Amino acid sequence: MKGFMTMTKNNNIYWNPILETLPQEKIKELQLKKFKRIVEWGYNNSPFYKRHYKAAGFEPGDIKTFDDIKKVPKIEKGMLRDVQQNDPFPYGDMLAVPREKISVFRQTSGTTGTPVYQGDTWQDWEWWAESWCYIMYAQGYRDTDRVFIPFGYNIFVAFWAMHYGSEKLGCETIPGGVLDTDARILKLKELKCTGMGATPTYILGMADRAHKLGIDPAKDLNIQRITVAGEPGGSVPNTKKRMQDLWGCKVYDHIGATEIGAWSYECTEQPGALHINEALFLVEIEDIDTGEIITEPGKRGKMIITALDRIGKPCIRFDSKDVIEWSAKDCDCGRTYRMIEGGVVGRSDDITKVKGVLLAPTAIEEAVRSIPELGYEYEVVVTKNGDLDDIALKIEIKEGKESQQEQILANLKDQLRVKTNLGYKISVHPYGSLPRYDVKAKRFKDLRKH
Amino acid sequence: MKNKIQDMDKLISEMNNAVEGLREKAVDNQSIIRNLDRISANINLLKIGVSDVTDLI
Numbered sequence: 001m002k003g004f005m006t007m008t009k010n011n012n013i014y015w016n017p018i019l020e021t022l023p024q025e026k027i028k029e030l031q032l033k034k035f036k037r038i039v040e041w042g043y044n045n046s047p048f049y050k051r052h053y054k055a056a057g058f059e060p061g062d063i064k065t066f067d068d069i070k071k072v073p074k075i076e077k078g079m080l081r082d083v084q085q086n087d088p089f090p091y092g093d094m095l096a097v098p099r100e101k102i103s104v105f106r107q108t109s110g111t112t113g114t115p116v117y118q119g120d121t122w123q124d125w126e127w128w129a130e131s132w133c134y135i136m137y138a139q140g141y142r143d144t145d146r147v148f149i150p151f152g153y154n155i156f157v158a159f160w161a162m163h164y165g166s167e168k169l170g171c172e173t174i175p176g177g178v179l180d181t182d183a184r185i186l187k188l189k190e191l192k193c194t195g196m197g198a199t200p201t202y203i204l205g206m207a208d209r210a211h212k213l214g215i216d217p218a219k220d221l222n223i224q225r226i227t228v229a230g231e232p233g234g235s236v237p238n239t240k241k242r243m244q245d246l247w248g249c250k251v252y253d254h255i256g257a258t259e260i261g262a263w264s265y266e267c268t269e270q271p272g273a274l275h276i277n278e279a280l281f282l283v284e285i286e287d288i289d290t291g292e293i294i295t296e297p298g299k300r301g302k303m304i305i306t307a308l309d310r311i312g313k314p315c316i317r318f319d320s321k322d323v324i325e326w327s328a329k330d331c332d333c334g335r336t337y338r339m340i341e342g343g344v345v346g347r348s349d350d351i352t353k354v355k356g357v358l359l360a361p362t363a364i365e366e367a368v369r370s371i372p373e374l375g376y377e378y379e380v381v382v383t384k385n386g387d388l389d390d391i392a393l394k395i396e397i398k399e400g401k402e403s404q405q406e407q408i409l410a411n412l413k414d415q416l417r418v419k420t421n422l423g424y425k426i427s428v429h430p431y432g433s434l435p436r437y438d439v440k441a442k443r444f445k446d447l448r449k450h
Numbered sequence: 451m452k453n454k455i456q457d458m459d460k461l462i463s464e465m466n467n468a469v470e471g472l473r474e475k476a477v478d479n480q481s482i483i484r485n486l487d488r489i490s491a492n493i494n495l496l497k498i499g500v501s502d503v504t505d506l507i
Contacts, residue, residue: 016499018455026506034502123491130495280498309498 013268013333015137019279020335027336031282032066034308039063039072042314045096048083049314069317070284070293074304076319080116080259090117097121097312106157108258109230109440118157118258121312125164127280128157131262132165134277138267138333139252140225141195143170148193150176150184150202157258158230162197165262171195185210185217192222200233200243201441204376207246218248229254230440232362234266235274235343238369242376253343255322260315261307264340273327273339282306283340284317285324288348297328297341302348321348323360352446354382355389357421361444364393367415373401373408377434380424382446389448393424396431452507459504462496469493 014020022030040060042049053059056073063069083092088099095102102119109115120128141147147166151159153175166173174191176184185206188196198206203226210217217223226247233239234253243251253274256262263281264274276283285294285301294301303322307315323346327339346360353359361380368378375396383390395412397405409426416424469486476482 018503019499022503022506026503029506030503033506121491122488123494126491126495127498130498279502 013138014335015134016279020134020337022279022336024336024338027278028066030279031308032063032069035069035282035306036060036063038306038308038310038314038316041311042096042316046314047093049094049096049316051093052079069282072317074317074319075315077113077116077259077321081114084117091119091313094313095119096314102312105155106160106258107155109156109158116259119313120310124310124312127309128161128261129164129168131256131277131280132161133169134280135227135254135262135265136162136165136169136171136195138265138275138335139227140250140268141166141169141171145171145194145224146174146191147171147195147197148174148176148184148188148191150179150181150196150198150206153177157256159197161256161262162227162229166195181206181209182213185213185215188221188223189215194222194224195226196223197227197229199230199437199440200228200236200239201231201376201437203228203243203251204233204239204246205436207243208376217246221247223247224249226251227254228252229256232344232346233365235272236362236366236369237272238366242369242372255344257320259313260305260318260320261310263305263307264343266343267331267333267335269331269333271327271329271331271339273329273331273341274343275331275335275337275339278337280308282308283324283338285326286319288323294326297326300325300345303344322346323348323351350444352382354391355422359420359422363419364416364444367412367419368393368395370415371408371412373398373404374412375431375434377436378443379434380444382444382448384448391422391424393426394429394434395426396429396434399431455500455504455507459501462493462501465496466490466493 043053043060052073058071058073062071083094084090086092101121103122104120104125106118107115149159149163163173163175174193176187179187207217226249228234228251234251240251253266255264255274264276266274284304286304287294287301300323303320303324305318305320322344324340324344327341329339331339346362351358351360364380368374375398377396379394381392397408405428416422469489473483473486
């Protein structure tokens with residue numbers, strides 16, 4: 001039987017070998033036990049959850065088996081926004097602990113609407129750091145690493161938890177806070193940093209800027225591994241390849257969210273799929289059309305997730321709108337945690353029909369980033385022209401490659417047709433003129449809805 | 451392995467008891483209480499990492 005430390009290649013590759021190699025049937029037992037515990041906790045301590053469950057006629061005692069989990073009423077972001085409009089300020093009545101037990105405030109980035117406020121107890125914050133230790137350890141970070149965090153250190157969670165996870169793991173951790181990009185690059189060089197975490201967009205932008213400063217990140221810096229998060233790029237093969245080529249190191253993906261936690265990570269095997277930290281999180285995949293729970297690989301659905309140990313503001317069966325699918329692979333790293341294929345492939349509210357064809361914005365990213373002569377930025381705008389949809393794609397051609405424009409555009413059109421089955425109105429813009437983003441890029445604009 | 455995990459669980463339980471014993475003695479010494487709160491948070495993470503699986507193996 002694979003698992004429970006019987007198949008480990010090396011005990012040093014796991015942050016917690018007890019949990020990460022637990023046989024899958026034991027993981028399910030653990031998840032059921034913890035799920036019952038957090039539901040009971042939410043019901044007994046959070047007025048929001050009690051009201052939500054009572055309205056649906058649900059009682060915690062109704063959960064007897066793993067199959068009963070799907071009976072528990074879901075929550076979604078709109079509810080979190082609504083509840084925080086009510087007293088007590090600022091979380092409404094969602095907390096499951098007295099307000100004085102909250103020691104950390106963060107909020108969501110607001111990409112999809114009004115930010116959601118997130119209060120965490122000190123234990124929750126330690127749990128965030130612990131969750132990141134699983135990620136970083138699986139990606140090869142050790143206490144010998146010097147880790148640079150080029151992040152604005154503000155009210156968004158973003159890379160705060162990586163900072164504390166890195167400290168906990170024992171890495172020498174450098175907060176690259178208010179430094180501008182040039183200063184960050186020079187600091188990376190001066191301190192011979194070995195690891196870093198940022199969004200894919202920023203990693204690409206930093207490399208671009210470094211070249212302008214006469215620094216080749218792949219040759220002149222000492223970065224050995226990068227963790228990306230906040231956008232899908234770390235699991236978009238051509239974006240990942242571009243980042244790895246530019247920096248001369250492995251780039252690993254991680255997925256997390258303010259209201260959920262750090263729930264998924266790629267390991268050093270880079271199997272094209274991400275592990276779910278199943279000892280700390282319960283992930284369900286729900287068919288978008290039928291609402292049935294998908295248990296087999298190969299079919300996409302939206303993620304319903306529970307943070308099994310987050311106590312201050314519990315996250316129980318949260319409909320994240322992230323579209324994922326189970327992977328059929330077993331990872332060579334020996335972790336028994338299940339994986340999702342290709343990371344988050346989109347959001348159920350982003351995947352949209354254009355000209356009658358289902359379009360995931362990540363497919364456009366994959367096409368654009370497959371053309372090496374194109375700059376890393378692009379923008380897509382979908383509009384309505386009478387009854388017809390139009391898709392405009394704005395791109396940049398790298399400096400010095402402008403003379404090849406005709407061939408580059410032909411290659412791009414081929415890639416777009418193959419990957420999205422759609423035609424685009426493509427316009428070429430001067431290199432560096434499209435918007436640059438430090439945190440979450442907004443490259444896909446569907447103006448038909450407004 | 452089962453014995454090892456059970457032994458660790460027992461030690462975690464003893465740590466927890468020691469913290470609660472200290473808390474009673476500390477009365478209203480905020481320095482001690484807040485340090486114990488932080489230790490308790492980490493003991494709870496040890497429970498997540500070890501104790502929660504003790505009855506499953």
